Amino acid sequence: MMLEALQQIQDRGALEMAHRVRGYCSEIFRYGIPSGRVMSDPCSDLGSVMRKRARVKHRSKVPITELPRFFAALNADTGSRLSHLALRWTILTMVRTQETRHAQWSEFEGLGGPKPLWRIPAARMKMQLEHLVPLPPQAVELLRELKELNVYGKFGNERFGQYLFPVIGNNDDTISSSRMLVLLRRLGVGDKATVHGFRSVASTILNESGRFNADWIEMQLAHVPQGVRSVYNAALYLDPRRKMMKWWADYLDDAERASKAIVIEEVAPKKKPVEALGWFQSSW
Template sequence: MLTDTKVRNAKPRPKSYKLTDTNRLFLLVAPGGGKLWRWNYVYDGKNKTMAFGAYPMVSLADARAKRDNAYAILSEGNDPGVAKKLRIEANLEAARQTFEKVAREWHENAKAQWAKIHAADIIRSLERDIFPSIGDLPIAQLTPPLVLAALREVEARGSIETAKRIRQRISAVFVYAIAQGIATTDPAEKLGAVLKPLRKGRQPAITTLVPLRKMIATAEQDYARPITRLALRFLALTAVRPSELRGARWDEFEELNGKEPLWRIPSARMKGDLERKEESDGDHLVPVTPQAVAVLKALWPLTGEGPLLFPSNRHTHRPMSENAIGYLLNRAGYHGHHVPHGFRAAFSTIMNEWAEREGKDHDRKVIDLMLAHVPKEKVEGAYNRAAYMPRRRELASIWADMLSDGLPEPGTLIELPVKAIGGCSRRSFAPPLDAEFRFPIRRRGCLAYRRGPLPQFT
């Protein structure tokens, strides 16, 4: 039986020799002075030898522990030499399965369910914010502190919502890895509770493009007046405040048949202090995209004879109820998830993220202008409200293209079922398919349609 002293004092000889220990463990002393631990065993009737490393890196106690572990594997009917090779290969494979590699496999597997723009946004967010910090680490070895540190970097630049969204994407990658047998736990699962909270008092809003489109499509299929459906679509496209939409008048629109249609919202109707409301040049200019023009064309036969785009159901000279769009969203199942004002948060979040990856200098300021955020400096505000109009129109078109992808044409929203109110039948709210009969009138307090040509859209 060996001791530490015997092992330490073993001297090299002209030929290799063995110093034996218990249970077939021995130390092989080479002529060059190397001391190697070996263990002989029998498996399936064959004599085999297993290497345990070199002394002094592997001490006598370590060698005996390795022998005991190997003997336990042998006692279960397994070849400890083969088991060791399998462990080494498994460790090498685990090291090859980095977070970035698995995340790209997950993205490739899942992207068919997303729109192309959304799929590109997902992988770009990981490339920008996650891969540089943990992308080259084995996914099975990632811990909650490592993932949290990467998310904290996103929070540090003020992107609180983005950090929460990226955490969900990281968690989805781990779910995929667990299903593939690459990982056993999801270290991102519980991190949502420790990320920075969103600003208190913020109104609920869906700020991811695909769920936002799904919400619009779902709400538009619910029972509602055609005017309410079109108001919802127009609000989403323009990202104006709901109060500005409700008070919209036909005479505020310019060049609707031209190349650069514009909605000029008078300063008196804009949010702000009295000084802003009294400014002659304080009008808010909203570029009207082709998708928004399509909404107006569908709306014109319904309300074009009156001053308001979206009048009340019972009084055409009054704006629609401030709760009409909100009730529609609630009926569609989005109570507590999205409110009419939430389209502004959605526009801001999605377009600012787009600007960060693909935009130009000052796009963030242009997006603020499009939201009619009042600058602190009066001189800057007066200048900027009339500035950057070409870029504002470009960004409005990009937003409209992303938002409208997959949504039905506005004209089809008129023909969907509507909810009866009071003594008015559902049919009285929906115009006939023949355009000749789509002339709106009031009959006993209900919206109806009589024979006559469509008013000209100007």
Template sequence: MLNDAKLRSAKPRDKAYKLTDSHRLYLLVKPNGGKLWRWNYAYGGKQKSMHFGIYPMVSLVEARTKRNEARAILSEGKDPAIVKKLTIEANRKATACTFERVAREWHEVFKSQWAPVHADDILRSLERDVFPAIGKFPIADIEPPLVVKLLREIEARGSIETAKRVRQRISSVYIYAIAEGVAKSDPADKLAAVLKPLRKGRQPAITDLKKLREMICTAEEDPARPITRLAMRFLALTAVRPGELRGARWDEFEDLDGDEPLWRIPAERMKGDQDRKREEGGDHLVPLSHQAVAILRALWPLTGACPLLFPSNRHPHKPMSENAIGYLLNRAGYHGHHVPHGFRAAFSTIMNEWADREGKENDRAIIDLMLAHVPPKKSEGAYNRAAYMPRRRELAQLWADMLTATLPSPWVLVERPSKRTGDHSRRRVPLPVSVDFRFPERSKAA
């Protein structure tokens, strides 16, 4: 049996010689003074040898550990030398499979399933927030604390929602990596519980009229789908909830060619409990301004053949993505400053300030009614949702006049370029005979 004293005192000779240990482990001492750990074994009827490293870089204890591990592999009927080569090759491949490499491969595989704008947003978020932090690490070696660190840095700049989305995208990359055999676990899987909760309360909104116009104008110049631009303008004019807008159907509109155009949103599509949704006479009535009708006139050739005003580009029978308008605002540079729901806050703030300046205190309750807010101490069922319709129509027109004073015609939004070259929403479609209203052809003055 060897010990450290024997190993240290071993001197080179004219010829190489061995210092043997137990179970065929030995130290080969070369004439040049080098000392190499080797182990002899038999496999497949042949005598073979493995080397375990150079002494003293590999100590006696470490050499014996390597020998014992090799003997265990041999006892399983495997050649330890082959297993070692395969392990080295696997380690090399694992090192080459960095997070960035696998993430870009994942993105390339799945991007055809996403809208191009969404696909671009995903890649930009990875390039901005993830690749600089963990992109160069082997994907199989990344542990949860490293992922938490990069998510905390995103939270530190106030982007709580972004941190949650980034965690989800990292997790999606790992699901792909596990399926491809380049990772065994997902370090981001359980991290949702340790992230900061989203701030509740009022959502980001621009409530200054001039800045609101500038924001709408900037967003409408983005190369988006025409129906997305029109949807945002219509949302701003009607101040309905984004979910109510996405589900809007052509058969919900009345008298569009008449003097009192109206959007009747069925009670079952409104926010509230089941009693609210079953309420008789509970439809939300939205009087439409001339500008709102003009948007519908521009939208009709694009989606008039569909039941929905704002259908998905890929699935015309489904509503547009709930993120479409939000992404439009984000791309325009208003992330964290204004969200689609913020148009309701803008309408409420600006119109109530106008009512205060003009001494129209009674209009405050009407403005709440236009937002489908139930006054305090009023039950849903006892609330007259059709009240004050003439004044609501006047206020809707006043709001539209203020909001669109510096905005282009809806037809301009249709004719601006779309980022999707294959966007079939630009097609003009015939008027279905089942619809009981008719829009006249576009005039030169439109």
């Protein structure tokens, strides 16, 4: 019976989900054995007859030692300031690209106080769970610059003004899914590095520093613990994560200061023909 149920999930192509469901059900059965509710775990031997999971592909990333060169190239780039800020924001807050692209001003709390916070609603998160991002002072500074650049908000255009990174002409009214990646490719730092790879860079640096609990790091990356007994609390470890995010922001500042010793020629994006409103969008 269990095998038939798992095969139905596999037939949809959801191999990873099928293995997770087997694991969850196995925990339930094992929990019931000591109390006599069940006599055995029927899931324990099913792994060998299930289809293998797809191999996890790790995203390419900028080498840690290349961070100063990355910042030197970023500061030498003469392209869109909005793209620069979106990439900086994504790296600083350790979020996924999609979470940056659709960030809204209404999601921020306490920006004028000692504990500024970004509350990302569950509907926008990969795991469909609310995520809290404690913001270091450097993130608040980026928000100030973004607010100043947001001409839509200044002139009362609620449709576009609600977003941190609005762009007219895109289907979802925000910067495109590839915009930061195009910028990263243009900078030429790292072999086929991806924006998502910066999350791995942050995880590696924070873990290897020896200063922070691994659970704080995983929570900051919005990685949900596995198992039916796992409990996800968006506010968990919020105070220590706030200190950790300040340390991470300072680490990035140090890398950027080190970039001043690196000379890179200005890099300009290839210009497309100017269309309607092209002059207006050029600074975005």
